[in-house]
Amino acid sequence: xxSPWQQAGRRRNxxxxxxxxxxxxxxxxxxxxxxxxxGAPVYAxxxxxxxTRALPPEDRFQDLVDExxxxxxxxxxxxxxxxxxxxxRFQNKIFAMFVRGRLVLKLPAARVDAxxxxxxxxxxxANKGTPMKEWLSLDPESGLAWLPLASEALEFARSAR
Numbered sequence: 001x002x003s004p005w006q007q008a009g010r011r012r013n014x015x016x017x018x019x020x021x022x023x024x025x026x027x028x029x030x031x032x033x034x035x036x037x038x039g040a041p042v043y044a045x046x047x048x049x050x051x052t053r054a055l056p057p058e059d060r061f062q063d064l065v066d067e068x069x070x071x072x073x074x075x076x077x078x079x080x081x082x083x084x085x086x087x088x089r090f091q092n093k094i095f096a097m098f099v100r101g102r103l104v105l106k107l108p109a110a111r112v113d114a115x116x117x118x119x120x121x122x123x124x125x126a127n128k129g130t131p132m133k134e135w136l137s138l139d140p141e142s143g144l145a146w147l148p149l150a151s152e153a154l155e156f157a158r159s160a161r
Contacts, residue, residue, distance in 0.1 A: 057140060061098040064088070064146050068096075068154065083126060088150070095157040096150045099124070103138040103146055105153040112136045120144055 055063070068088055069076050077086045077097070087094035097104045104124050107115075112134060115121055121138040123131030138144065 057101050057103070058098070060146055061086075061103060064096065064103075064150050067147055068150060071154065073158075074154065088154075090154055090157040093157050093160070095153040099137070102140060103149070105136050105138065105149055106134055107136055107149075107153055107156055109133045111152070115144075 065076055065088060068074050073091050075089045075092075077088065079085070084094045084097060086099065087097035089095065095106050102121075112123060115136055115138075116123060119139070120142045121136045123133065124135035124137040125131045138146075138149065
């Protein structure tokens with residue numbers, strides 16, 4: 001049975017339609033606001049910024065799920081209730097989730113510090129009154145592309161194994 005994230009009508013393919021200039025099979029993300037001082041390399045994304053920023057956050061997260069679920073060890077969000085129900089998981093560990101209309105990512109504490117300092121988001125608080133040092137709640141107005149950040153979070157989850 002298909003998960004809610006894989007049901008008909010929910011999957012979209014935003015890759016370029018065939019050969020042309022640029023990388024084969026996809027588009028490259030536009031420039032990232034704050035790419036230098038935030039402390040991470042600029043990654044080429046496969047979905048253009050102009051395509052994703054016009055979408056509601058729920059659809060942006062769905063596109064992210066669609067993009068990453070085919071990756072070895074990554075599983076889609078589970079149905080049900082409770083913490084992490086909207087979470088993308090690597091070997092059963094959440095690395096990205098959609099909470100209260102925001103993308104939430106597990107990243108190294110120093111990276112979260114840099115992103116918070118740059119004004120790209122805040123430390124995630126699971127309604128317990130204590131911000132988590134390795135979890136970032138990305139500002140909805142942030143100019144950062146979601147796929148590269150989620151890929152960063154996936155790499156962090158892989159390195160913890």
